[in-house]
Amino acid sequence: MKINRRHFLALGMGATAGTMLSPLPWKLTDDASIWTQNWAWTPVPEIGESYYAGGACTLCPGGCSLSVRKVGTRVVKIEGNEESPINTGDLCGVGISATQLLYGPSRIEGPMIRAGKRGEGKWRRLSWEGAEAQLAEKLSALSGSKKSVVALSASKQGSVALLIQRLLAAVGSDRFLTLPSVHDTLEAAMALTMGREPGEGVGFDTENTDLILSLGSSVAEGWGSPVRMVKTAAAKTMIQVEPRLSTTASMADIWVPAKPGTEGVFALSVAAAMIQEKLYDHLFVATATEGFDAFSAWLLENYTPKKAEAVTGVSPALVKKVAVAFAGARRPVAICGRGKGDTPISLAEALSVFALNALKGSVQRDGGLVKVGAIPYTLAMAETDDLGAKLAAVTEKGRTELLMDWGTNPFYTLATSQEAADALAAIPTIISFSPYMDETAAMADLILPDHTHLEKIQDVPVRAGLERPLVTLAQPAVDPVMTTKHTGEMLISVGKELDADAFPWDDYESYLEESCGEMWEALSEGGLWQGDIAWKRGLERMLGTSDRFTFVIPEGPVFLSANGDASRYPLTLVPRSSLRISSGAVADAPFTMKTIEDTVLLKGVSLVEMNPVTAKEAGLHEGDTATLTTSFGMVPVKVTLFDGVMPGVVALSKGLGHTAFDEYIGGKGSSYTALSGAMVDSATGFNCTWGARASLKRG
Template sequence: MEFSRRNFIKFFAGGLGGTLLTPLPWKLIDDIAIWTQNWSWVPVPGKGKFSHVNTVCTLCPGACGIQVRKVGSRAVKIEGRSDYPVNHGAVCPLGMAGLQVLYNEGIRWKAPMKRMGPRGSQEWKEISWDEAIDTLAARIKGFRDKGNPEKLAAVDGNQSRSTMALLIKRLLNSIGSPNYLRMPREEDTHSMVNFLMQGFDSPLTFDLENADFILSFGCGLLDGWGSSGRMLNVWRRWATNDRQHKTHIVQVDPRASNTASKADLWLAPSPGTEAALALGMAHVIIKEKLYSKEFIDNHSFGFSDWFDEKGLEHKGFSGIVLGKYSPENVENITGIKSRVIIEVARKFASANAPIALAGRGKGTFPGSLYEFMSVHALNALKGRVNNKGGTLITDDVPLAPWADVVYDSVANNGLTKERIDRAGTLRYPFTRTLIHKFAEVINGSHSSPVDTLLLCSANPAYTMPDNQSFIKALKKIPFIVSFSPFMDESSMMADLILPDHSHLEKMVDIVRPTGIQYPLYALSRPVVKPLYRTRHTGDVIISLAKRIGGSIASSFQWANFEEAIKERVSGLYDAGENKVSWEDVKKNGYWYTPRHFFGKRSDIFKTASKKFEFFSTKIELAIKTYSKGLRPGKPSGLEGKSFDDALLNLGISAKGDEVYMPHYEEIKSGGDKNEYPLLLLPIEFINLATGWIGNPPFLNKTLFDYQLTKDDLFVEVNPKTASRYGLTEGAKAILKSPKGELSVRIHHFDGAMPDVIFIPFGLGHTAYDRYLKGKGVNPNEIIDPIEDPLSGQPVWWNTRVKLIKI
């Protein structure tokens, strides 16, 4: 299925015009005004001096600069900062609604709390901070003194390069636990692609501002992907360029998303076949010799057939693509016409600065590794690696390192133990964290291998695919500590609450925000004094380490979190031409160096071949090592059953050299196709929070009545699919998968692919306050995640379902 921008506009113009001619939008505005003015907790500022405070929004990893208007000591308005390099004044709906995150007392913990009744009973007792920290310190000392430091685990949702993330990981390392887990994100997959194809263990970044052809495979560029403020500005730049310099946008998406509706061309392949589509375009580029000969000949490895040092011949990427991924074959896989594949491939290849992007929605969840590699291969074919308007290797922010962790014998012994989630083992060699495996191992154990779990800026009981399995695991863990400032689902299962400040009450940093193509350090600062008896989690971690004592205390030499951040920032004082002081960084909220040496090739590849690898030598080594580990003493090469066993265990269906290269893997779906004939695809909106922070009430009222009515969530269904089930517009139905069922209502949407059910993420909370609890349903309750081949990350977009009319 494909629509040009012109046909798409024609298709929807009638509906849009009819909407504007009805009282609907104007009534909606009036309803919002009346509804919001009658909340009991609406902040009414008293008299006072007007002031503005510049800071950075940390509600997502995008790190947009914001300006907070204050009346006296009260914050009353949030706007984007025009002088901030990331977003230049733009800000997303969640960022604008940040005051509700601060002032909505119905969702916030106000002091340390100790659970008194059974889990879920919401029977709490307020305690002092000293008692709270002493309780946790004694618990950790108890199992550590018995030689079991690995019984401590942490789930962290802070940005991976932030000082908070490093501090939490440092705590676990000093104690001796390898079980530091991170909430998965799309950025993790980009990091693996960069590592396997270019040798850098960091996420890919994108010079979108200078690109003239955008080929987006699922990225919700206008739906919250990356840094939302940046993307809104970039899109405006693309749209306002004159015809000669116009940026052409192609959106690959099975649904007519906001991004797809505004693109020049929308392609709707069958979900999960994006890798085949990318390789079909690669076929055209290779066959017609439209690739960059200079880059391929001088800076790539594995493009053509080659012989290794043993004299064995290997098939090259070009030969495999030409043999398997003709436009005609890809049409049968994806449903996209071969002529369209050829046309888009030629336009991409003929552009001056094209870029191909891989992703899904906002980038909240990880992607498929081979799919992302296939998309990135298009960039390599055109030499769009470290070129203006292409993908870039961004220099690290020159932050000063901390002193090494001090380890005692208990810590050294604990860190030799295997991680509970198996990440980094021979089976999952490239994955740093597998939180779904963490739950699986605990659920499969007679007793929990984890005694104490720390939850930091994360709400896995709500956000994890198949969240019911994670909740089951939480129930088996003896002691859970939540640092969340919010009364979220995971906090409600905790034994101890050590509430953090809200984002406008504290100092935190974000290092190199998602997708930003230059080194940038963002630092937020407190806008208002803490409203309640909360405490910065960084300060609590430092205090906890000192209470535990010994080598752990020696690893935390700072008096407070600000000292820890300040020590890192000292590396910026003499960095490059942009020298700054600590006071400069605190005042401005950022440090950055926008200069980049485009076209430089000498040090942008750290692979074994020192080139861009179509044939990944790291994948080859990992699979052969794993193969040898399966059958000790057996050969680890291509011969022998052990290699086939390895591929089977890894979920890889490809054979031979294709295993080590970008290729299409058909992802198995959860559920039998005959019993569950439909496919479930969760979607994300820019005005609906889908992470660990609940949606602010203001944003609930921006949802249309065909998305949420009272407590009923609507799913988008193609009218032809709905008619087969006798489901009219607004009809109630049961949406059922092998994991469970949800009660939903039906919205007919011509932009939905037939036989695919599109359901929004972000609602269906069982916690928070009356404005969020019980509103809609949570798709994670029925998602049946399948492991992505090789990476092992959960595939959350391929669950089979059925609709049952009520």
């Protein structure tokens, strides 16, 4: 028999029929589709018991308490702690996204020493013993050369800050520095007007106020303790003074678009109007203040609404309207500190705002500007004298031998110009304690990475303009993800090498307990310690037991003019704040990057906001590519038109343009800080930059 194609055909047909009658094709089709739901490269989160751990957020000064949701040993979500008086169960996006910082690619795996050229990104891993020995060696080599060792600390209070200061003292340096904020100016102003004991701060009792006059403060966008202030912004009557329609301005009942940087002058013009119209609190001024006559004469001579108009551009009618509203409220308060309050203001401006509050009697009372008692640490804190000048020295060439950074990221936050950046890069030895590969760590010679706030126990003193002193406790919600070490622990260990007597503690935890003293019980039980309010309430104050307030005529200029030649730089650059962008030392996580609007950042390029009128004059259109130049640097940007920004002003978002971290965070947009330069207040020496003159050219 010859087998031909008919037989094969029959075989094939039989095979086909048989296959169709078997489960093979049908099950395979089904399983292939199920395979697509179970691809090995699509993660399947492990299941486990779900529970909450406590904690505190340190990503901004806000002092929010956390409820960290865990599944098994993993952190899966960060929520606000409902027990917290500050954030009552809510949390901002930056705080929530910390899970991605914790597990993210910018984490530093362990102690490392530089292996290549500086900033090249080549590292050699060290053991912790090795790294600590390196640090001790470097420090002892410089021991005695007083000016040369600098430490920058994220906080000027608290247990770790004190250890840093001790370590400096051990090598004979007094250059313990922190990044100044508006609170540093406010405290200086308080010392002059109301007297100040060490550790005392300034607060604003926004809970009990009925009207907030905000002099450029981004109440709804991150000033003070953000979550709490957002609630305030949503609930209270507000008057907002600033050149750009921010969220706060939009939510305010009155928006006063004063020229950039003139908020202090505007405050004085309101004060003058109150005196002119006799709207001030006569009783308070008469019974509880000093120096009113001289102050009011000075005010009426220099800052009548009419005279101020030349500076602020605000009509006397609007000034009067604000004065009437402010004076007419029961318990108004004027707050200050532009944007998130992370940049100081001039002392003169702070004194002006103090005076305005005093004219309404809004000092040391419910809903007013109040003194905040010192936090009762048992180990006293010394404050840094001359902080402004010492900070300025860090960005001067040849003034520093060794720089240690604990959470301030100076290569981002202090690099206000190309010169400043160069000076920082010229420091011979740079040591970072950052858990993240931030700009400073990337330029460091030695990295001794700290735990993140979710991995460690640590006191977090809150300095966010609250009405009372407050400390929260960061708690280890999760075992360290990397080979990191608590900086406190590391400092004790290194300190022992240098000066055993100054570091008598066995470990950080016992030191922490000792340092916190009476606060420890509350901290360890509830994760939070709150002090009493130091000011007088209701009836007590009526009886005239209040401290006296002194009206001080400011010496320096109230309005600092912007750097740069007006003819070369016809525009004024101001920062734009957003709660969606962490503008501090630590950058945003991927989740927060999602939330940034495409009018802020588009395909990796920052946008500048400008008024359509200004744009028309400059021949620019929506979406145009342009170069933004100040006397401190230039960056490529795109243009977005916004009616809410004052003509002649351009606004650039603060907090972008990170160059380090990882691909998800770094290389996105441009840094406002790098363009802003320094505007030094002669009275305090602080850099009080509120903006810079700028030009914007197409291309």
